[in-house]
Amino acid sequence: MTASRAMQGSGKVRPGTRQKVVDAAQRLDYIPNLAAGTLATNASHLVAVILPNLSNSIFADTLQSISDSLRDSGYQLLVGYSDNSPQIEESLVRTFLSRRADAIVLTGHMHSEHTNALLKNADIPIVEMWSVSEEPLGACVGISNFDAAYSMTDYLCRKGHKSIAFIGGLLENNDRTQSRLHGYRAALKDHALPVDEQLIRDVPFEFEDGSLAMRELLAVGRKIDAVFAASDILALGALLECNRQELSVPGDIAVAGFDDERLASLIKPSLTTIGVPRSAIGSKVADIVLSTLRGEPVEERVFDMGFSLVERESA
Amino acid sequence: MTASRAMQGSGKVRPGTRQKVVDAAQRLDYIPNLAAGTLATNASHLVAVILPNLSNSIFADTLQSISDSLRDSGYQLLVGYSDNSPQIEESLVRTFLSRRADAIVLTGHMHSEHTNALLKNADIPIVEMWSVSEEPLGACVGISNFDAAYSMTDYLCRKGHKSIAFIGGLLENNDRTQSRLHGYRAALKDHALPVDEQLIRDVPFEFEDGSLAMRELLAVGRKIDAVFAASDILALGALLECNRQELSVPGDIAVAGFDDERLASLIKPSLTTIGVPRSAIGSKVADIVLSTLRGEPVEERVFDMGFSLVERESA
DNA sequence: AGCAAAAATGGTACCGGTATCATTTTTTTG
DNA sequence: CAAAAAAATGATACCGGTACCATTTTTGCT
Numbered sequence: 267m268t269a270s271r272a273m274q275g276s277g278k279v280r281p282g283t284r285q286k287v288v289d290a291a292q293r294l295d296y297i298p299n300l301a302a303g304t305l306a307t308n309a310s311h312l313v314a315v316i317l318p319n320l321s322n323s324i325f326a327d328t329l330q331s332i333s334d335s336l337r338d339s340g341y342q343l344l345v346g347y348s349d350n351s352p353q354i355e356e357s358l359v360r361t362f363l364s365r366r367a368d369a370i371v372l373t374g375h376m377h378s379e380h381t382n383a384l385l386k387n388a389d390i391p392i393v394e395m396w397s398v399s400e401e402p403l404g405a406c407v408g409i410s411n412f413d414a415a416y417s418m419t420d421y422l423c424r425k426g427h428k429s430i431a432f433i434g435g436l437l438e439n440n441d442r443t444q445s446r447l448h449g450y451r452a453a454l455k456d457h458a459l460p461v462d463e464q465l466i467r468d469v470p471f472e473f474e475d476g477s478l479a480m481r482e483l484l485a486v487g488r489k490i491d492a493v494f495a496a497s498d499i500l501a502l503g504a505l506l507e508c509n510r511q512e513l514s515v516p517g518d519i520a521v522a523g524f525d526d527e528r529l530a531s532l533i534k535p536s537l538t539t540i541g542v543p544r545s546a547i548g549s550k551v552a553d554i555v556l557s558t559l560r561g562e563p564v565e566e567r568v569f570d571m572g573f574s575l576v577e578r579e580s581a
Numbered sequence: 582m583t584a585s586r587a588m589q590g591s592g593k594v595r596p597g598t599r600q601k602v603v604d605a606a607q608r609l610d611y612i613p614n615l616a617a618g619t620l621a622t623n624a625s626h627l628v629a630v631i632l633p634n635l636s637n638s639i640f641a642d643t644l645q646s647i648s649d650s651l652r653d654s655g656y657q658l659l660v661g662y663s664d665n666s667p668q669i670e671e672s673l674v675r676t677f678l679s680r681r682a683d684a685i686v687l688t689g690h691m692h693s694e695h696t697n698a699l700l701k702n703a704d705i706p707i708v709e710m711w712s713v714s715e716e717p718l719g720a721c722v723g724i725s726n727f728d729a730a731y732s733m734t735d736y737l738c739r740k741g742h743k744s745i746a747f748i749g750g751l752l753e754n755n756d757r758t759q760s761r762l763h764g765y766r767a768a769l770k771d772h773a774l775p776v777d778e779q780l781i782r783d784v785p786f787e788f789e790d791g792s793l794a795m796r797e798l799l800a801v802g803r804k805i806d807a808v809f810a811a812s813d814i815l816a817l818g819a820l821l822e823c824n825r826q827e828l829s830v831p832g833d834i835a836v837a838g839f840d841d842e843r844l845a846s847l848i849k850p851s852l853t854t855i856g857v858p859r860s861a862i863g864s865k866v867a868d869i870v871l872s873t874l875r876g877e878p879v880e881e882r883v884f885d886m887g888f889s890l891v892e893r894e895s896a
Numbered sequence: 897a898g899c900a901a902a903a904a905t906g907g908t909a910c911c912g913g914t915a916t917c918a919t920t921t922t923t924t925t926g
Numbered sequence: 927c928a929a930a931a932a933a934a935t936g937a938t939a940c941c942g943g944t945a946c947c948a949t950t951t952t953t954g955c956t
Contacts, residue, residue: 306940582906623911
C-alpha cells in the first residue's frame with residue numbers, strides 16, 4: 267500500500283520512504299499495470315475518439331489538437347474510425363465503454379438508437395464535435411454547417427450566379443453534409459432561385475468523385491454558372507474537371523469548397539471556401555473533457571466556434 | 582465461469598445455456614469490463630501506434646490502413662504522437678507497456694536508449710515502420726529512404742543539373758530525413774559533383790519552412806539549378822517561393838519532393854516526387870502484428886515495400 | 897439399463913492495483 | 927518526559943474477469 271502511494275504520488279508518504287520505493291522500482295524494472303488500476307478505480311485515463319476517417323485531413327487536424335491538449339494531463343487517446351457507419355460507430359462505443367474510457371468524443375450527432383442509449387446511460391463526459399446541435403447528448407463543439415453553407419450560397423448568389431449546383435459528400439448518416447445541403451437550399455430560396463434537384467449530386471468524399479460529379483453535372487445540359495462542393499477535396503476534383511473541359515474558373519464556372527484545407531490556397535486558381543477552426547475545435551473538446559473529469563461543471567453545453575468565408579480566386 | 586465462457590464465445594457451452602446467458606446479459610444491459618479481462622489474461626487487445634504527428638497526411642494514411650486491417654480482428658488502436666521527440670516517445674512506450682498493449686508499432690528506428698531497452702524486454706511484437714533498418718528491434722516495414730533519395734538525386738543529375746540543393750525536415754532524431762540526406766550526398770559523389778554544405782538546409786516540416794529555406798538558398802548567391810526537398814510539403818513551399826521570385830519551374834530551377842502527397846499531382850507545375858506505398862506499409866504492419874499475435878512465426882523481419890520515382894512537370 | 901467417456905458446469909484462486917480502516921510511528925504540546 | 931495529536935504505514939477486502947481443476951450432467955456403447 268505504501269508502495270502504491272509512493273508510486274502514484276498522491277498519498278502521504280515520507281520522502282525517504284518514497285525514495286526507497288522509487289529506487290526499488292527502478293532497480294526491478296517495475297512497470298505498473300494500468301489494467302489493475304483501471305479495474306480498481308474504474309478510471310482508465312483513456313479518452314476515446316470516434317472519427318469518420320483519417321484520409322480527410324480535417325479530422326486529422328482536430329485529432330492532433332485533442333491529443334496535444336490531453337498530453338500533459340496523462341490521458342491517452344483511443345481512436346476509432348466509423349467510416350460513416352452507425353453500426354461500426356455503435357460497436358466502437360460498446361468497446362470503448364467496455365474499456366472504461368473516461369470520456370467519449372464523437373463526430374456529429376447522427377448515431378444509432380442503441381448508441382444514443384448507451385451513451386446516455388454511461389456516466390462519463392460525452393462530447394460531439396464538428397456540428398452544433400440544439401440537443402447534444404453531453405456537450406457539443408463545432409460550427410453551424412447550415413449557416414456556413416447558407417453564407418457561401420448567398421455569396422455566390424450575390425456575385426450574380428443564377429444556376430448553382432451542389433456536390434455533397436455521402437449525405438446519408440452525415441449531419442454535416444446534410445446541414446450544408448439545407449443551408450444551400452435555404453439560401454437559394456431566399457434569393458428566389460429555383461432548386462433544381464438535377465443539380466444536386468451525392469458522391470463519396472474522394473477527389474475523383476468530385477471530378478465525376480462535375481462531369482455528370484455538365485452532362486445534364488443545364489447552364490451552370492457555379493458549383494458549391496461540401497468539401498475542398500470534392501471542389502478540387504470539380505475544378506480539375508473544369509480544367510479538362512476547358513472551362514475557365516471562375517470565368518465560366520465559379521467553384522467553392524468547404525473546410526479550407528491546406529491545398530485550397532495552393533492550387534490555381536486558389537479556392538474560395540469556408541474556413542473551419544479545426545484545431546480550436548479539438549482543443550475546446552479537450553478542455554471540456556478535462557474540466558468535466560476534474561469535476562468542474564461546464565456551464566455551457568453548446569460551443570459554436572464560428573466559421574469564415576475565405577474569398578479567393580475560384581469564386 | 583459458464584457465463585464468462587458463453588460471452589466470449591470460445592469455451593464449450595451448450596447452445597441453450599449460451600442463449601440464456603446472452604439473454605440475461607441483454608436484459609441487464611451488461612457491459613463487460615475489459616480491464617478485468619486484461620488483468621486476468623495479460624492481453625489487452627490493444628495495438629499501440631506511435632507517430633511523429635498527424636498533420637503530415639502521410640502518417641494519417643498509414644494509420645488509417647493499420648486501423649482498417651485491424652478492425653475485424655477485434656483490436657483497438659492506441660495512438661500517440663511523439664512530435665519527433667525521443668523523450669515523448671519513451672514516455673509513450675512506457676504507458677503503452679503499462680496498459681499491456683499487445684503490440685507496439687513505432688515510426689522509424691531512432692529511439693532513446695531506455696526505449697530500446699524497454700522494447701527489448703517487452704515480450705510483445707514490436708514493429709518499426711517507414712524506414713527499413715538492418716537490425717530492427719522486432720520486425721520492420723518501410724522503404725529505403727537512402728535509395729529513394731539517391732534515385733531522385735541521380736535523376737536530377739542525369740537531367741543535367743549541376744548545382745542541386747537539399748531541404749531536409751528536422752534532421753535531428755529523424756532517420757528518414759537523415760537517410761535521404763545521405764542518399765543525396767552519395768549520388769552527388771557518384772556523379773563527381775561537389776557537396777556544398779551551404780546548399781543543405783534543415784528546417785521544420787511545415788509548408789512555410791519550405792519557402793523560407795528556398796529564400797535562404799537563393800540568398801546564398803550560388804547558382805542553383807535544382808532543389809530536392811525531403812517532403813512534398815517542403816517542396817511545395819519552395820515551389821511557391823520560386824513563383825514569387827519569378828523563377829520558372831522547371832526552367833530556371835527544378836524542384837523535386839518526397840512522399841507523393843495528393844496535392845503533388847494537383848498543383849501547377851505538378852511535382853516530381855518519390856511515391857511511397859503508405860497504405861501498403863500500414864496493412865503489412867497490421868499483418869505482421871496479427872500473425873505474430875496468432876502465434877504464426879513471421880519468417881522475415883525486414884520488409885522493403887519499395888518506392889517509385891514519379892516523374893511530373895517540376896523536375 | 898448400466899457403465900465409461902466425454903462434455904458441460906461450477907468452485908476457487910488469482911491477476912495487480914486501490915479504498916478503507918486499523919495500527920504503528922513520529923511530532924507536538926503541556 | 928509523558929500524553930495527545932498527527933502522520934505514516936500496513937492488513938485486508940475488493941474491482942470483474944479467467945485459468946485450473948473438481949464435480950456434475952450428458953452421451954455413447956455394450
